Structure formats: C-alpha cells, structure tokens
Amino acid sequence: MAEHVHGTMETGAQExxxxxxxxxxxxxxxxxxxVLVFLAIVGA
Incomplete structure (x- = not known):
C-alpha cells in the first residue's frame, strides 16, 4: 500500500x-x- 504524505491530497472537489x-x-x-417575517406582518 502506498504511503500517504500529509498535504498531498487533492481537495478541490471537497472545497x-x-x-x-x-x-x-x-x-x-x-x-x-x-417567510417568518411575512407571516408576522400579515398576522397569520
């Protein structure tokens, strides 16, 4: 298994x-x- 080097992962998609x-x-x-403000003004 390949060793992971911190900071080398591509994070463009996640960002x-x-x-x-x-x-x-x-x-x-x-x-x-x-919507809540509208309902408060209308008095629903």
Whole structure:
C-alpha cells in the first residue's frame, strides 16, 4: 500500500461541495426568515 504524505491530497472537489453547501444553507435560512417575517406582518 502506498504511503500517504500529509498535504498531498487533492481537495478541490471537497472545497467546491462545501462552498455549495454553505451557499444553500445561507439562502435557505434567509428564505425561512423572510417567510417568518411575512407571516408576522400579515398576522397569520
């Protein structure tokens, strides 16, 4: 089995996936807060 050298792994795909996850989470929270504010204003 080949020896692993610390710091040599290609992490581009993981970084891109994580950035996408953070973006989706951010926009989901913004959307949910907007809906809650709308419901509070309308009085539902």
């Amino acid at each position: 891109k996936t994580y950035a996408g996850f953070v973006a989706v989470t951010k926009w989901s929270v913004i959307f949910i807060l907007a």
